[in-house]
Amino acid sequence: METQDTMSNASAVTTELPRLLLVEDSETSAALISRHLRGSYEVRHARNGDEAWKSLLTDSKIELVITDIQMPGMTGHQLLTKIRACNVAGLKSLPVIVMTTTDDNRDRNLAFENGANDFITKPVDAIELQARVAIHQKLARTIRELEASQKLLQEQAATDPLTRLRNRRAFFEDGKRHFAHARRHGNDLSIAIFDLDHFKKINDTYGHQAGDEALLAMAHILTTNTRTEDTPARIGGEEFAVLLPDTNRLGAAVLAERIRGAIELNRFDFEGFALSMTASAGIASFGVDGQDSLEHLISVADKRLYLAKTHGRNRVVVDDDGKSI
Numbered sequence: 040m041e042t043q044d045t046m047s048n049a050s051a052v053t054t055e056l057p058r059l060l061l062v063e064d065s066e067t068s069a070a071l072i073s074r075h076l077r078g079s080y081e082v083r084h085a086r087n088g089d090e091a092w093k094s095l096l097t098d099s100k101i102e103l104v105i106t107d108i109q110m111p112g113m114t115g116h117q118l119l120t121k122i123r124a125c126n127v128a129g130l131k132s133l134p135v136i137v138m139t140t141t142d143d144n145r146d147r148n149l150a151f152e153n154g155a156n157d158f159i160t161k162p163v164d165a166i167e168l169q170a171r172v173a174i175h176q177k178l179a180r181t182i183r184e185l186e187a188s189q190k191l192l193q194e195q196a197a198t199d200p201l202t203r204l205r206n207r208r209a210f211f212e213d214g215k216r217h218f219a220h221a222r223r224h225g226n227d228l229s230i231a232i233f234d235l236d237h238f239k240k241i242n243d244t245y246g247h248q249a250g251d252e253a254l255l256a257m258a259h260i261l262t263t264n265t266r267t268e269d270t271p272a273r274i275g276g277e278e279f280a281v282l283l284p285d286t287n288r289l290g291a292a293v294l295a296e297r298i299r300g301a302i303e304l305n306r307f308d309f310e311g312f313a314l315s316m317t318a319s320a321g322i323a324s325f326g327v328d329g330q331d332s333l334e335h336l337i338s339v340a341d342k343r344l345y346l347a348k349t350h351g352r353n354r355v356v357v358d359d360d361g362k363s364i
Contacts, residue, residue: 056081057176058098062091062106062118063138068161072105075165076172088113092121095130103176104135105159108146116146116153123154129183134175138163199273201251202258210272210280211333217270217284218333221325228325229283229291232340233257233298236317236352238277249309253277253316256307264298280337288324288357295320295355296364303353319347320355 058081063069073082083101085091087110095101104122108115115137125131136157137150147158157171197209205213214230221228235257242250257279261271270282281298283291299318306313321343323329328339343356347363350356354363 057102057180058083058100059172059176060085060091060094060098060101060104062086062088062104062110062115064107064110068107068163072163072168075163075168079169080172080176087111088115088118088121091118095122095133096127099129101133102179103172104133105138105172106135107138108150116149119150119153119155132179132182134179136171136175202254202273204258204261204279205270205272207272207274210270210274210282213270214282214333214337217282218325218336221284222330226325227285227287227290228336229286229288229322230324230336230340231281231283231291231295231298231320231322231355232274232337232344233261233279233281233295233302233318233320234275234344234348235277235302236319236348238316241314241316245309245312245314249312249314250277252307252309253314256305256316257302257318260298260301260305264294264301280340286324288322288327291322291324292355292357292364295322299353299355317353319344319352321345321347322355322357 056079059076060083061069061072062085063072064086069084073084076082083094083098085094088106089112091104091106092113095104106115106118119135119137122133122135123131134156135154136159137147137155138159138161139147139150140161150158156175159168159171197205199206217228220226235253238250238253241253254273254277258271258273261279261281265271265281268284272280272282274280281294283294286294299320302316302318306315321340323336323339323343325336329335342359346361347354347356350361350363356363
């Protein structure tokens, strides 16, 4: 049997209302408009464009703006222009409804030119206000949900499902962009390719789940030993690569050796066993090893990875003579 406290707690759970920002310098008009929308929306009030802009930059839950045009300080036109010129995610496309007087066609037309979604005339009619707000708020929410779904799908398409690193396709897309930038501006760019040594032995001895744990351990080492601007990726079964913008051959060699050493020292647990692994690597750098294409740079790094394998594994090869560090 439910207690009184339990029933009270259950009834206290409410659905969060959509949040609107009302920009109006008249307290009387603001109170009237808020009353029309109360119960269906949470209305935040700003007295001018400056207050409104601060609210928009700090409150990502605002879903729609209703603004007067003529206000002290930043006007409604200026606020609308700032919103449409803003690069903050979700803010530039925020729906804006402007309020104008019945005979003020000049302000109305200018508002539309500046990117207003709709207008409503003063004095405000409650039914018209509720209808226009409902249409634009629901439409904006639907668009945001579709954009979020599209972004999620794009991220999934670019991500290796096991390690959560970039996958081969995404690595090549990022690489081509960085390669073009390096060629255009003469910047450094390097690539390091790693391959886990004797990975098949881990799978054959302990099973594929152990192999997955080894791959996850490798991914963790890569992400913790690279910079934000670097791109670690899984480009094959046990093959990984790191794209290193603004990094010359020496910098790439030092980083690759640090990663190789971290792999060698790492132990990962699997069903009571403390397992270890090593990796071989080859590096290539833009300019020094070619500047024709990203594919050529990768082929050079692949060749050096093969040399690392044939010269005993667990090493980083930096040139075509098999020199390692």
